[in-house]
Amino acid sequence: MNQFISHFIGVLLLILSVSSCVKDTDFDQFDQTLLTPVVDLNLIFWEVQAPSFNDTSGNLPLGFVRDTTEIRFLDDPDTQESVVRADFLFEFENTSDADYDLVIDFVSLSGQVTYTLQTTIEAGTLNTPWQQTILDEIMAPEVNAITQAGLIAISATAQGTPPEQGNLKMKSKVRFYLEISGQ
């Protein structure tokens, strides 16, 4: 009897150990799983006073301003692989009495323009600023032109006589739609 119960318990525990298993699961399914976060980031902002368009101390012609900044995260390999769509939102405010031709160039580090956005900002006044919003939604595969850029160059050209007063402002943000593979 003694031996029987001992053996019974031993066998019971052995069966429990041996029969225990992990089933009805499939971990390979995560190979195809994508993280799809949508990330909003502030991008660039600036404010140019009207007299800057009359400044000829630099090498730029009258009525023209231009500036460039690196955006290193754009041409990062991880960004290039994962960005499937980029929505740029630009908000402009003009309190000067001139219209402007505005060009936003995305430029690769080798100096090649990969994507361009052009618009015209209409004249406003100090009391009634002209406000304009541009939403540029860039889907795949065009978005690759964005992620190959490492620089953003912005230029504004005053139409006609450069203004004497007021300013031109821009705010911007980007919404990246990412797809990050589980592999």
Place this chain on the structure above:
Amino acid sequence: MRYVTLFLVSCYMLMDPAFGQNKQLIYGLDEVPQNLMLNPGGVVEGRAFFGVPLLSGIHVNGGSSGFSLFDLAASDGKLPAERISGLIRDLSEKDFITMTQQLEIISVGWRKNDKTFYTAGIYQEFDFITYFPKDWATLAWYGNADYLNYPFKFDHISARADLLSVFHFGINKKIDRKWTVGGRLKLYNSILAGSSLNNRGSFTTRLSDGDSQNIYAQDLNKANVSIQTSGLSRFEGNVTSSDLLSAGLFGGDLGLGIDVGATYQYDDAWRFSGSILDIGAIVHASDVKTYQASGDYILEGIELDFPALSQGQNAPPYYAIFENEIEAAVPIDTLYSAYTQWRPVKMNLAASYGFGPTAPGSVACNCSGKGDAYQLESEVGVQFYAIKRPKAIQTALSLFYVRRLLRNLTLKSTWTMDALSWTNLGLVAVSDLGPINVYLAADHLLTYSNLAKARGASIQFGINVKLERR
């Protein structure tokens, strides 16, 4: 008894359920010498015991409070993304994943006289807990676009891992026929430790309200995030077994701790016991690295100045200026100063009631009522367990039934309610085959047919040599 039960139930209701180092199957089981590791004031049988080196106490458990492997990876036709979204929605920052492993290297106990029993030994322990970083999992899974004005909180990041060896010496003293008390001194030797605790601050994206010149104010508010490590360099490069051995034998950071416990044998039937374990701390002084980032910053983006540049002049390095601003506002420092970390203190409480005839092999009757309480064939009771974890005190409540079937076979079954399950059934079998004492314990038995559906699993095993009293 009513008040004891009321107290235990109240504790359970007030605190988070626990899992991790709970050894409800072994606690209070006089037949297993390792019972003394859970209550140094436990009742001791025999003249001496010697654990078989490396085999006297093997304990492994792991689990998650909020989900099972099946919840995560069921092959049920659902899209994995749907399942992950559901888990992120349902889990809270108080849910956790834990794993504990212990291995007794040396374990001995010997009796000085009728009233005094000594224990000593060395064991190795690995203990890991991470809480679910809900806000950061949400940010990684969904991004911030749909979470404007929501503060992603850094205190959701909380994790701790410890690998250590413990040298201990304990005394168990029988005061009289009712009281047995005990204490144990522990010398901790931390081999490897890492933790990220007490993080503060948040990251919020919101529309600018005058505090940013751009569209959003992306606000890193009072951020204070740190990762403390010690012993990492011991595992860099070619690590030999002698390196590990020397790290395990006083080669790490040292600490001191104590265990205390007591048993009150009210009469032959009723017994109450309790213990507090690991009241102590480790001073991490060598090979310490603490990475710390703290500060406030509102991320506005990159501001262009449109300077009038002459021929050959370059535009200002706006991006580098932007990065420098962030680094200045939220510096990431590496500190090498020592730090002290408390051990996760644990508490056990139990009340049991014996009934039935005397246990097989025991004396037939404690007829005078003056000798030691005698062991009865059956015992029922309740146990309460608590452990101090980084975010809360976690608790577990167990009901148990002990049956001494034969002279050399004892079974104890438990029903434990903890964070992982309210239907955790466990079973331990202890057998004395001559002087050889063997025990095997496992819980979450109902899920053994498919461990994927278990929120936890635990197993304990040990072999000792027990010498009976002359």
